[in-house]
Structure formats: C-alpha cells, structure tokens
Amino acid sequence: MLSALLDPLMLGFMQRALLASALVGAVTAVVGVFVVLRGLGFLGDAISHAAFPGVVLAFLIGAQVTLGALVAAVGTALLVGWVTRRGALRADTAIGVIFAGMFALGVLLLGTVRGYTGDLMSFLFGNVLSVAPADLWTVAVLGAVVLLVVGALRKELTFASFDPLGARAAGLPVGTLEYLLLLLLAVTIAVAIQVVGIILVVAMLVTPAAAARQLVDRLGRMMVVAVAISVFSSLAGLYLSYAYNWASGATIVLVQSAIFLLSLALAPRRAAVV
Amino acid sequence: MSADAAAILATGVSAGYGSRGVLESVSFSIRAGELVALVGPNGSGKSTLLKVLAGLLAPVAGGALVLGGYPGRQPRRVAYLPQSEAVDWTFPIAVLDVALLGRVPRIGWLRGWSADDRRHALDALRQVGMADLAQRQVGALSGGQRRRVFLARALAAEPDLYLLDEPVTGVDPTTEEDLMRLLEAECQRGKAVLASTHDLAGVVSHFQRVLCLNRAIVADGPAVILRDAAVLRATYGGHLVEVRGGTALLMDDPHHTAPNGRRHA
Numbered sequence: 206m207l208s209a210l211l212d213p214l215m216l217g218f219m220q221r222a223l224l225a226s227a228l229v230g231a232v233t234a235v236v237g238v239f240v241v242l243r244g245l246g247f248l249g250d251a252i253s254h255a256a257f258p259g260v261v262l263a264f265l266i267g268a269q270v271t272l273g274a275l276v277a278a279v280g281t282a283l284l285v286g287w288v289t290r291r292g293a294l295r296a297d298t299a300i301g302v303i304f305a306g307m308f309a310l311g312v313l314l315l316g317t318v319r320g321y322t323g324d325l326m327s328f329l330f331g332n333v334l335s336v337a338p339a340d341l342w343t344v345a346v347l348g349a350v351v352l353l354v355v356g357a358l359r360k361e362l363t364f365a366s367f368d369p370l371g372a373r374a375a376g377l378p379v380g381t382l383e384y385l386l387l388l389l390l391a392v393t394i395a396v397a398i399q400v401v402g403i404i405l406v407v408a409m410l411v412t413p414a415a416a417a418r419q420l421v422d423r424l425g426r427m428m429v430v431a432v433a434i435s436v437f438s439s440l441a442g443l444y445l446s447y448a449y450n451w452a453s454g455a456t457i458v459l460v461q462s463a464i465f466l467l468s469l470a471l472a473p474r475r476a477a478v479v
Numbered sequence: 480m481s482a483d484a485a486a487i488l489a490t491g492v493s494a495g496y497g498s499r500g501v502l503e504s505v506s507f508s509i510r511a512g513e514l515v516a517l518v519g520p521n522g523s524g525k526s527t528l529l530k531v532l533a534g535l536l537a538p539v540a541g542g543a544l545v546l547g548g549y550p551g552r553q554p555r556r557v558a559y560l561p562q563s564e565a566v567d568w569t570f571p572i573a574v575l576d577v578a579l580l581g582r583v584p585r586i587g588w589l590r591g592w593s594a595d596d597r598r599h600a601l602d603a604l605r606q607v608g609m610a611d612l613a614q615r616q617v618g619a620l621s622g623g624q625r626r627r628v629f630l631a632r633a634l635a636a637e638p639d640l641y642l643l644d645e646p647v648t649g650v651d652p653t654t655e656e657d658l659m660r661l662l663e664a665e666c667q668r669g670k671a672v673l674a675s676t677h678d679l680a681g682v683v684s685h686f687q688r689v690l691c692l693n694r695a696i697v698a699d700g701p702a703v704i705l706r707d708a709a710v711l712r713a714t715y716g717g718h719l720v721e722v723r724g725g726t727a728l729l730m731d732d733p734h735h736t737a738p739n740g741r742r743h744a
Contacts, residue, residue, distance in 0.1 A: 242570060357589055364580050367570040370561040371632075374533040374642075375584045376554030422571045422616040 213447050222333045225344050226439035229400045232348040234435035235355055236393040237414035238428050239386060243366055246411045247297060251304035253394045253406035255281035257311030260328050265318060271343045275395035281307055282391035286384050331402030331454035340399060347396050351389050363424060401454035412461040416468035434464050486511050486640050486671035487532060491541030494531050501527045503695045504541060509673060514666045516682040517675040519692035520715050525675040526562055529642045533559040546640055554584040558633035560643040568618040574628050575613040578604050581635035603634035606661055622649035630658060643674035659685040679705050
C-alpha cells in the first residue's frame with residue numbers, strides 16, 4: 206500500500222504532474238466558487254474552447270501551451286464582456302457566437318500542419334504527465350496571482366455578486382469588478398488546460414465548488430471545502446491513472462464527479478431557496 | 480449638516496431605461512431630519528427615482544443634488560436599500576456578514592472588518608430584532624426578515640440619508656411599528672429618510688410627509704393628504720383607493736388586497 210503511494214513519487218514526471226494538478230485544483234476550486242455562484246459555467250466552458258487557437262499557435266511556434274491559452278482566453282473573456290455590455294444580445298448568444306468561431310479557428314490552424322493530429326488529443330484532453338519544469342513555474346506564478354487577487358478583493362467580489370445594485374450604491378466599481386472576474390476566470394482556465402485539456406476544464410471549475418455548496422452555506426467555508434475536494438481529486442485521480450493506465454485528466458474529473466454525487470447524498474436537507 | 484440644508488434637491492429629473500421614459504420632470508426637495516414616504520402604483524417610477532438619487536441611473540434631463548453633491552459621489556453618507564428582486568438570495572452569506580457589508584464604504588479596499596465594524600453590524604441587527612439569527616444563511620429567512628436584515632445593513636452604514644426601496648414590504652405589522660420607530664429616531668438625529676411603500680395606512684400613521692408619484696409628482700404634502708380622494712385618484716389613476724380612519728383600501732385587484740390594505744406581491 207505504502208509503496209503504491211511512494212513509488213510514483215520517485216519519478217520526476219510524476220512529481221511534476223502531482224504538483225501541477227494539485228496547484229491547478231486549488232486555483233480552479235477558488236475561482237470555481239464564483240463561477241458556480243454567478244452561474245458562469247457556460248462562459249467558463251466557452252472560454253476554454255476559445256483558447257484552442259492560442260494553444261495550437263503556441264504549439265506550432267514552440268511556446269508554452271499555457272501562455273498561448275492565456276492570450277486567447279483573456280482576449281475572449283474581454284471580448285465577451287464588451288459584446289454583452291454594449292450589444293442588445295443575451296450573454297449566452299454572444300458567448301456562443303464567439304467561442305464557436307474561436308474553436309473553429311483552432312481547428313483550421315491545426316489542419317494547416319500535417320502530422321500533428323496525434324497531439325490533438327492532448328490539447329483537447331490534457332496531458333499533465335508531460336508537464337515540464339518551466340510549465341510548472343508558469344502554473345505556480347499565475348495560480349498565485351489569481352489566489353492573491355481573489356483573497357484581496359474577497360469582500361468586494363462578495364458584495365458585487367450578492368447585491369450588485371447595493372454594491373454600486375456603496376461606491377464599488379461593479380462593472381470593473383465584473384471584468385476582473387472574467388480576467389481571473391480566463392487566467393485560471395489557461396492554467397488548467399495543461400492538466401485536463403480544453404474539454405474538461407469546465408469540470409474543474411464547477412464540480413468541486415458545486416459539491417462544496419451542497420455541504421456548507423458560507424462563502425469562506427465553501428472555498429475551503431472546494432479546494433480540499435479539488436486537490437484530493439487531482440491527487441487521487443493521478444494515482445489511479447498511474448496505477449491503471451487511465452487517461453489522467455479524465456480520471457481526475459471522474460473522481461470529482463463521484464465526490465459530487467456523494468455530496469448530493471450527504472447534503473443536509475435545506476428549505477428550497479428562492 | 481445644518482438642520483435646514485437640503486438632503487435632496489431634485490430639479491426636473493427625467494429618467495428611464497433605454498427609449499422607455501419613466502420619470503418626467505420630477506422636482507422636489509427633502510430637508511435633513513425629514514421622514515418622507517414615496518407612494519404610487521407599480522411602474523410609477525418609485526424605484527427609478529431612488530436609483531437616480533443613489534447614483535445608479537443617470538437622468539436624461541434635469542438633475543439632482545444629494546447631500547449637496549452629485550448622486551453617487553458620497554457613498555459613505557448615503558445608504559441605499561434595493562428591492563428584494565435585485566438580490567441573489569441563494570448566495571452563501573450569513574446575516575451578520577450582510578449587515579457588515581454596510582461598512583464597506585467606510586473601510587475601503589484591501590482591509591477586513593475591524594472590531595468596531597462588527598460592533599456596529601451586531602448593534603444594527605439588534606435594533607431590527609435579528610441579532611438572534613446573525614449566523615443564519617440569509618436565503619433561509621422569510622421575506623420580512625430579509626427586509627429587516629437589509630435595513631440593519633443600512634443602519635450599520637451610519638449614513639446621513641436613507642434611500643429605501645420598499646423597506647417594510649412583507650414585514651408583519653408589529654415589526655413594521657418597530658422599524659418605523661427606528662427610522663423616526665434616525666430622523667430626530669438629523670438624518671433624512673426617503674422610503675417607497677405600498678402601505679398607505681402605514682404612511683398616514685408613521686410618516687411626516689408623502690410624495691405621490693405617477694411618473695411625475697402628483698402630490699407632495701403632509702401624510703394625511705392620502706385621506707383625500709382626489710389625491711389618491713390622481714396618484715393611482717382609475718384604481719379606486721380609499722384611506723378611511725387610517726386604513727387604506729387598494730381595490731384595483733381584490734384577490735391581492737388583504738383586509739388591512741397591505742398588498743401582497
């Protein structure tokens with residue numbers, strides 16, 4: 206038993222994978238709390254898909270995948286914010302238009318280069334086992350920035366999410382905070398793509414936070430529980446994928462899904478909330 | 480603030496949403512220490528007017544001075560209580576933390592709550608009778624209790640002007656008495672209160688003055704003018720309304736009118 210836990214730790218790529226997925230798990234869980242509370246799940250899924258052309262470009266020019274994803278994701282988040290603010294479009298329509306267009310651009314870019322179709326799978330479903338030391342640093346730095354910003358603005362983000370009108374009347378720049386939240390979401394997604402890939406990022410964002418919401422009803426506790434669930438899922442999922450030779454990203458997500466189902470069963474009965 | 484300074488001075492305020500105009504050239508002033516009710520039918524512009532005064536909506540014509548400055552420029556001195564629909568009640572936040580939000584304009588960025596902030600928040604909850612439920616999730620409260628918590632948030636802010644959008648809707652009559660006494664006490668300390676309400680009987684018994692709004696100001700005077708049938712007809716249009724012996728009857732929709740005159744949402 207003990208050797209099953211310790212043996213993988215002897216391998217450099219497993220050390221990096223464990224560290225990267227735990228870090229990403231913590232960051233996605235914290236930002237995911239706001240994604241769940243604000244109903245931004247679709248937007249999160251869209252931003253990760255829209256990061257595709259950035260990922261492909263980074264791959265083609267030999268840059269870090271995370272940085273390519275970062276540029277595309279941040280660009281998309283700002284574009285969505287701008288279109289929904291000024292257009293007479295519902296947010297989900299604007300999001301649908303932009304993310305499908307960006308994803309198509311990624312497909313087109315990938316198609317221009319022959320012989321790379323094998324890597325398509327790792328873009329879409331992640332490949333945490335191939336994390337290089339430099340990737341790990343990028344994940345650590347970006348993740349730390351996201352956590353610091355959320356920590357520093359916790360009361361403002363809380364006020365603006367809970368009661369946006371009251372927050373504006375209290376002098377908070379609610380529109381700017383909104384953009385900031387989109388920006389944090391984009392950075393978080395870029396960081397998470399390395400671990401679980403474009404398609405499964407949304408699970409990292411919503412599943413641990415949703416499970417935590419079943420169990421507690423305070424923002425602070427929800428963050429703590431979500432981080433615990435998420436980090437545990439990342440580590441347990443990686444070990445399982447190592448032991449049984451399963452796809453790592455998918456295994457991590459499935460562990461989260463299992464915990465979510467468990468949290469539904471364990472949730473204290475609450476009066477329906479209007 | 481000197482006692483006769485204008486807390487609110489609105490001059491020809493017109494406002495609306497997009498191309499839909501709601502307020503048409505609204506002018507009035509409220510002095511420090513005044514307790515003023517804002518009444519009118521649904522869609523008459525009560526919420527819109529309060530939003531303009533809170534700096535949440537820019538007027539398309541005219542303008543307002545709030546505590547001597549432009550609306551929204553002095554968030555520390557103005558407490559705005561939004562309508563219940565604007566709030567996400569599923570949000571995981573405790574009653575005490577909601578009251579603490581009233582302190583946000585005072586403490587600024589990057590700082591947490593001080594012991595003094597907590598004392599003010601708890602004290603405000605005690606005043607509205609919600610201190611016992613300080614650790615309850617706010618979504619688990621009844622509609623009337625939620626209003627009381629938001630009023631506590633306004634009190635915790637220690638403002639000079641209260642802009643309250645339906646502060647007592649859904650509150651039981653006994654609690655309404657208590658909350659009105661709180662607001663009266665605030666006015667005696669020189670604060671000004673402008674509160675929208677559908678409870679006409681409550682206005683007559685608790686408020687000094689009433690503004691009757693139906694997109695424009697149709698009447699402005701002591702609260703007892705609500706006993707005047709002509710004023711009510713002008714305010715509520717075709718709907719028949721009567722205030723008899725301190726009891727208001729809104730008879731435009733009998734199914735939603737309780738015998739005590741309170742309209743249920």
